[in-house]
Amino acid sequence: MPSDCPCGRTDPRGRPVAFDQCCGRYLDHDVPAPDAEQLMRSRYSAFVLGRLEYLRSSWHPSTRPADLTLEPDIKWLGLEVRDHRPVDANHAEVEFVARSRVAGRGQRLHERSRFVREDGRWFYVDGDIR
Template sequence: MARRIKRTKGTTPPALTADSPCPCGLPDTYARCCGRFHSGEESAPTAELLMRARYSAFVAHDAAYLLRTWHSSTRPPHLELDTGMQWTGLEIVDTTDGSAFHTAGAVTFRARYRHHGNRGELHERSNFEREQGAWVYVDGTFLE
């Protein structure tokens, strides 16, 4: 029987551990899914897996990973993540190219969140390219 964690408005979610379900939505633990990319053990082999790992980095408040996987031409000098933002779900809507055989790709997704108790959704088409052989985030376009 699955247990639900009851939270009150404004509380911090439980910490992400190696054995936690991966926030990206794939059916594996954080350590065996996006955690291996965050640790630097491996690089995401596709644009979609990088998109999932970056989403999980937002969940984990891992600004270093987000900056490390941002294209050098569009990367900000620093990144401060809003501690009031709680990411609650990811849906991959579409992918274009971005496989091991491509040098560019795009991923369209919907990411659900709560910000200071208010629910919302980010719908974006993100563009990715290879930089020095590794997939990196270039930019994105917000969709309605």
């Protein structure tokens, strides 16, 4: 397991937060993410770590793909959360940029994602790529 969380969260002094104190509690201990931003960060960490089951379980059933595979040669380089906007008590949006490298070529995914909370759990619904 990584010592620093792959999502890049830092403490108030700018030091990286440990995986087990950040996204690890959601990925490894079935603790519900407290908000849409933390769910999005934990999903990024799941992509980095290849945790398909977590990605499936945190994707809303209404939009979850039947088959989910990860790009085999992708190297995730970092995450920048640009905005977390609660819409109401059970809906939120998170804008982020995720950087990666595939076959030596840099890529960036800029998305505004939509999330819904049902029965106390947040789920990724869908997003608009920018």
